[in-house]
Amino acid sequence: MSDNNPVLMAVALAAAVIGGVGYHSLGLRNNNPMNIVYNQANNWVGQKGRNGRFATFKTEKYGIRAGAILLHNYMYRYGLRSVGSVIGRFAPTNENNTGKYSKFVANEMGVSEWGYRLGDNDLVPLIRAIIHYENGSCPFSVAFVSGVVRNAI
Template identity: 45%
Template sequence: MSAFVIVGRFFDFLNELFGGSEVINVNDNRPRGIRNNNPGNLVLTAIPWRGKIPPSRNTDGRFEQFENPIYGIRALFMDLRNDVRKGTNTIEKLINEFAPSHENNTGAYIMAVANAVGKSSDVPIDEDDYVPLINAIIRHENGVNPFTDEDIKEAIALA
C-alpha cells in the first residue's frame, strides 16, 4: 500500500472522529483529481458511488469527490468496465467518450494511453488491460500518478 493511501486513510479516520467525511485539502496545489480523491476526474452525477462525498458537502461543484482515493479509483474502474460491456471496448472509443474533444486534446490523450497500455488504440481491451489503462488515465488527467498497481488492484477488488 502506498504512503499516499495510508495518509489518506489517516485523514479518513480524523474525519470520522471529528464529524464525518469531508475532503481535506491539506495541499491545495495538488492536481484537482488528487485533491478530490477522484483521480479519473469523473464529473458530478447522481450515481451513488461507494465512498462518494454527498452533493451537499461537495466543495468542487463540477467533479465527484470521494472519501479516499481508493473509492475514486474504484468508481473510475466501474465506469470504464461498464463502457466496455456496452461495446465501447477500445482505447480510442473509451477515451473519445471519457474525454470528449470539446474539453481535451483527445487524439493526444488516446495516443498517450495506448502507448502506456502497450496496445493499439483500435484493439479491444481485456481484463489484463485495466490496471495499465487506469494508471495511464490517472497520469494523463493529473500530470502525475501517485498510486501503485497494488492500490489500483485494491480498488478493482472492491468493485
C-alpha cells in the first residue's frame, strides 16, 4: 500500500471528520489545543513562536502545560474560582461568545457555571472541556492531560 493512495487518504480523512478528531484545527496544528493567545511577555517552556495571534509550541504537552499554568494562576493568583469567571478571563467577550463558551465548559464538567468553586482536582476536566470547545473534540485522554498537569503545577 502506498502512503499516497487517494482512497486510503479519503477514508482516513472521513474517519477523522466523522470521529470528531479535529486534527485539522488550528489549535492542534499549533500544538496549542487551548488556543492560548501569543504574548511576548510569556516565555512558556516549549514555546516556538506564533501563528497569527496564537502561540505555537514544540508539542501538545507544552501547549497544555502552558494552559494549565495559566488556569491555575487565574484560580489562585486572581481568585477566579467559578467556571464563568475563569472563562470570562480566558475567553473575553471582545474575542468570543463568552456566555456560550462558559455554559459549554460547565456542562462538559457537570458543574454549575457560577455556583461551583473550582479547585485543583478540576483542572483536568476544565482543560479537557476548553480543548473540546476550541477544537470540536478533545483527542487527549484524562490520563495524558493529568500527567501534563501534574508536571506543570
